[in-house]
Amino acid sequence: MSNPAIPKVDITWLLGFIESYIASGTRLNIGETMQIGWMLVRIEEGRAGALRLTEPDMKSFPVNFIDSVDRTLVHLRNQNDVVRSLSPAIDPHFPSLRQSAVVHVNYKHATSVSLKRKVAEGASSGWVITDTEDSAGLRDPARFLTTSLYQCKRVHRTVCS
Numbered sequence: 001m002s003n004p005a006i007p008k009v010d011i012t013w014l015l016g017f018i019e020s021y022i023a024s025g026t027r028l029n030i031g032e033t034m035q036i037g038w039m040l041v042r043i044e045e046g047r048a049g050a051l052r053l054t055e056p057d058m059k060s061f062p063v064n065f066i067d068s069v070d071r072t073l074v075h076l077r078n079q080n081d082v083v084r085s086l087s088p089a090i091d092p093h094f095p096s097l098r099q100s101a102v103v104h105v106n107y108k109h110a111t112s113v114s115l116k117r118k119v120a121e122g123a124s125s126g127w128v129i130t131d132t133e134d135s136a137g138l139r140d141p142a143r144f145l146t147t148s149l150y151q152c153k154r155v156h157r158t159v160c161s
């Protein structure tokens with residue numbers, strides 16, 4: 001972690017999470033991935049045979065993993081804070097960046113979007129992103145497409161953060 005804005009409590013949580021994961025008897029193997037929040041991290045070999053976590057650079061497609069977990073922790077903090085701000089309180093149900101979202105064909109250029117989430121099923125995160133200014137198109141399935149959350153985040157950071 002190199003971002004000084006990441007709270008120490010989040011770093012401590014991540015280390016405790018990994019320690020409890022290993023203490024439960026789960027083996028971490030080089031090349032495997034695990035989900036932390038919505039982010040997918042990959043386990044790689046570090047110095048002196050230690051393991052390290054890497055995260056997607058959120059720029060490349062296919063996914064390029066980089067030696068960092070800064071973005072993972074920042075997203076986890078942001079998403080948890082949003083969920084905790086809701087009333088009544090609910091538990092977070094993180095999608096995976098491997099899952100898909102249904103998006104309006106104009107979501108990248110829309111001046112106003114609406115985000116709704118249905119129940120996630122299989123490869124679908126349940127997220128639907130619409131262009132609020134295309135009221136006629138909201139009823140036209142041809143005006144929507146499916147994209148991965150990774151692609152959505154990579155392309156349009158303000159909508160899919």
